Ligand code: 5AD
C-alpha cells in the first residue's frame with residue numbers, strides 16, 4: 209500500500225506529518241512522492257491565511273480529476289483546515305477522510321475504515337476550545353512517542369513538541385480555534401523523546417510550541433519552564449544544538465531563558481519573537497499585551513544577557529484600521545529592532561476570529577501589497593548589513609544536505625556538490641563539500657553574503 213503525504217503550513221504541521229509518516233511506515237505502508245501511484249493521499253493543511261487554504265482546495269480539484277480514473281484512491285485532509293471546515297470539506301467529491309489535529313492519532317484506523325467500509329470518515333473536535341480530554345491527550349502522547357523509531361534515514365536534526373495549542377487569542381489568529389487551547393507536555397516525556405532521538409544520532413533538536421516560552425508544567429513543588437527544559441535537554445549526550453520556536457513577547461521566564469542561552473554552549477543564540485505591529489493602537493486591537501516601546505526594551509534585555517543573539521520577527525500589514533501613521537510606526541520598530549530576518553504577512557481575515565467578527569477588513573489589497581513590499585525592503589537592507597558582518601569569518605554549520613540548485617563544481621577536477629546548512633543563528637549557508645558530510649558539523653569560511661544566505665568554503 210502506497211501513501212503520499214503533502215504538507216502545508218508551519219513547523220508544527222511538518223512535525224505532525226513526520227509523526228503520521230512514522231506511524232504509517234510502522235504499520236507497513238510505503239511512502240511515495242507521487243500522487244500518481246499512491247493508494248492513499250493525505251494532505252496536512254494550514255488555515256492561518258486564506259491563501260494557504262486556496263492552495264489546498266486547488267490541489268483537491270486536481271485529485272478529483274485523478275480520481276475519475278482511479279476512484280478507489282483514498283484522499284484524506286488532515287490538520288487545521290480539516291478542523292476548521294469539518295463536514296463542509298467532507299462533502300468535497302475528492303475527499304474520503306477529514307481529520308483534525310487533535311484526532312491525528314486515529315489516522316490509521318480512519319484509513320482502514322475508509323478502505324474497508326467504502327464510506328466517508330469525519331474526525332474533528334466539536335468543542336475545540338474546551339480543554340482536550342485526558343483520553344485525547346494520552347492518545348496524542350502515545351502517537352508522539354512513535355516518532356523517529358523507524359530504521360532508515362536518520363536525520364541530523366529533529367523537532368520535538370513541548371506544547372500544543374494556544375491561549376493567547378490574538379484577534380486575527382485561527383490557531384486556538386483549530387488546535388485548541390494550550391496543553392503542555394510532561395517534561396519527562398519531552399526529555400525521554402530527546403534522549404531517544406539522541407541515541408539515534410540526532411544532533412540538533414528544535415523545541416516547538418505556538419508560544420514556546422510560556423511552557424509551564426507543575427510537578428509537585430517544582431514548576432518546569434522552558435529554561436528548565438533547555439537545561440535538562442542540554443545534559444543529554446549527543447545533542448549539540450538546541451533551538452526553540454516561537455516565542456511570545458512576555459516577561460514571564462524571559463530572563464531565565466535568556467540566561468540559559470547565554471550559559472549553555474548548546475542553546476543556540478537565536479530568538480524568533482514576533483512583534484506583529486509597531487503601532488500601539490494596532491497591537492491593542494490585535495490583543496497583543498504590550499506596547500512597541502516595551503517590546504523594544506525586551507529585545508534590549510535579550511541582547512544584554514546574550515551578546516550576539518540573532519532575533520527574528522513576524523509582522524502583519526494591513527490589519528483593520530491600520531493607517532499610514534500606524535504603518536510608519538511598524539517601519540520605525542523594524543528599524544530599531546535590527547532583526548536578522550522578519551517574516552511579513554498581509555492581513556487575511558479568518559472566519560470565526562474576533563477580528564473577523566468585529567472589524568471590517570478596511571485596508572485595500574493594493575495598499576497591503578505596497579506596505580508588504582516597503583517593509584520587506586526596510587528589513588532587507590538591515591538583513592544585508594547584518595549578513596555582511598560575517599564576511600571572512602569562520603562559522604560552524606550543521607550540514608543539512610544538498611542545496612536545491614546543487615551543481616557539481618569540478619574546477620579542481622573533483623566533484624564537490626553544493627550543500628546547504630545552517631549556523632547556530634539560523635542563517636542558511638551554501639558551500640561546496642563532499643556529500644558524506646551531510647548531517648555533520650563543519651567549519652565554513654564565509655566568502656560572500658546576501659541578505660538571507662551566506663556563501664562560503666570549507667575551512668581547514
Ligand atoms: N493574517 C495574516 N497573517 C497572519 N498570521 C497569523 N494569522 C494571520 C492572519 N489572519 C501570521 C502572524 C504569525 C504568523 C505565523 O502568521 O504573523 O506570527
Ligand code: SF4
Pocket residue numbers: 216217218219220221253254255256287288382383386387
Ligand atoms: Fe500551523 Fe497555524 Fe497553519 Fe495551523 S494554522 S498549520 S498552527 S500556521
